[in-house]
Structures are given as structure tokens and as C-alpha cells.
Amino acid sequence: MLIYFFKGNKEAFFFENLVNKEINKITNNPESLKKINPQKIIFFLESKLRENPMDLEGWKLLARTCLMTGHIQKAEVHYTKALKYFPLNETLIYEYAVLKKNTDQLNGALKLLKKVDVKKTEDKELIYFYLKLLKETTNREVLNKKISELENNKNIDSSEKKNIFKKLKIN
Missing domain, CATH: 1.25.40 (Serine Threonine Protein Phosphatase 5, Tetratricopeptide repeat)
Incomplete structure (x- = not known):
């Protein structure tokens, strides 16, 4: 790890903090949302849900963001995880069922x-x-x-x- 710090990309050690700062700026200026890379939003939501997996709206937003960016398999993974925490949530069930139907499952x-x-x-x-x-x-x-x-x-x-x-x- 010490070698990577000197030879590798130093930003990798602080990436989560940088993404958090960028997301916090968006909350103050929603117009900047158009400029942010959706991958950063996905990373941000994944890290927040690791800390607090009982955030239903966070799971919905994460799965929907994955869908909108074309990450179908990632969306499936996140719907599955969300349903572990909220097994009877009809919105999650409906959205995931629509995804399954649209992928011929x-x-x-x-x-x-x-x-x-x-x-x-x-x-x-x-x-x-x-x-x-x-x-x-x-x-x-x-x-x-x-x-x-x-x-x-x-x-x-x-x-x-x-x-x-x-x-x-x-x-």
C-alpha cells in the first residue's frame, strides 16, 4: 500500500471524499447535476447504503440510476439487495418485475x-x-x-x- 501511495494515483485514496464534496455541491446547486458523471452518483449511493442499508429511497435512486445509465446487471443486484431489507415494498417489487419482464425474465x-x-x-x-x-x-x-x-x-x-x-x- 505504501508503494502504491508513491507510485499510484494518490486521488484513489481520497476518491470517496472527493465524490462526497461533489455531491454536496449539487445539493446546493441542482443545475450542476447535469454535469456530474452518473458513475459518481452510483459510487456515492453505494457507499452511503453500505453505511445505512435501511434507506429505502436511497436503494430506489441507486437502482434507477443504474437502469438509466444502462447498467442492467448492477440494477438487478441493487434491487435484490434492497428487497432483502424491504421484502414487501411494492414499489421495489414493481420496478424490479418490470426490469425482469423487459429483459425477458x-x-x-x-x-x-x-x-x-x-x-x-x-x-x-x-x-x-x-x-x-x-x-x-x-x-x-x-x-x-x-x-x-x-x-x-x-x-x-x-x-x-x-x-x-x-x-x-x-x-
């Missing part, structure tokens, strides 16, 4: 969506996505069960339910 998406309680959720987008995916995968038995659960959902009014069924072309 339909069974993985369905496995995630099984965690959602269709009888209780208030997230209409999530329900629509789940039922649509079940319909596309021709899993009629499970689809019918989830439709029945949705019909018994007290958190979504009947007109919203009808709208979901209409969009899915389900009577």
Missing part, C-alpha cells in the same frame, strides 16, 4: 409479483401489470385467482377495478 417477474397481496394493495398500476403479465403468459388458473382477489380488494373502488378489467379485456 418473465418467470422471475412473476415470482416477484407473487409477493404482492392483490386483496390489499392500493397500487392500480402494479395490479394491472401483474394481471397483464399473467394473461400474456397464459397462466389462466393463477390469473382467475388474482382477478377474484382483486374483486375482493376493499382499497380500490369498483370503477377502478372495472377500468383495469376493461384495459385487460376481461369481463
Whole structure:
């Protein structure tokens, strides 16, 4: 390590501090966000989440940043880690299921969506996505069960339910 200090890049020893300073400047001047390298944001969020893994919004931001920058595998890793801390968070489940569907991992998406309680959720987008995916995968038995659960959902009014069924072309 001593040899690296003399021969290597000295900034490597202080990189995390430099990134922290840069991110703190952004909080004071949001216009500078356009100029920052997304890799630095990812590095910053990863280091903050190592310190405090119970930061739900941090996990969402990290996974979304990875997605937006094209780091699909990294996004998957971070969604998986986030779900270890927040296993029933519907936003994480939904976003990760969409990612899985978009990368042709339909069974993985369905496995995630099984965690959602269709009888209780208030997230209409999530329900629509789940039922649509079940319909596309021709899993009629499970689809019918989830439709029945949705019909018994007290958190979504009947007109919203009808709208979901209409969009899915389900009577």
C-alpha cells in the first residue's frame, strides 16, 4: 500500500471524499447535476447504503440510476439487495418485475409479483401489470385467482377495478 501511495494515483485514496464534496455541491446547486458523471452518483449511493442499508429511497435512486445509465446487471443486484431489507415494498417489487419482464425474465417477474397481496394493495398500476403479465403468459388458473382477489380488494373502488378489467379485456 505504501508503494502504491508513491507510485499510484494518490486521488484513489481520497476518491470517496472527493465524490462526497461533489455531491454536496449539487445539493446546493441542482443545475450542476447535469454535469456530474452518473458513475459518481452510483459510487456515492453505494457507499452511503453500505453505511445505512435501511434507506429505502436511497436503494430506489441507486437502482434507477443504474437502469438509466444502462447498467442492467448492477440494477438487478441493487434491487435484490434492497428487497432483502424491504421484502414487501411494492414499489421495489414493481420496478424490479418490470426490469425482469423487459429483459425477458418473465418467470422471475412473476415470482416477484407473487409477493404482492392483490386483496390489499392500493397500487392500480402494479395490479394491472401483474394481471397483464399473467394473461400474456397464459397462466389462466393463477390469473382467475388474482382477478377474484382483486374483486375482493376493499382499497380500490369498483370503477377502478372495472377500468383495469376493461384495459385487460376481461369481463
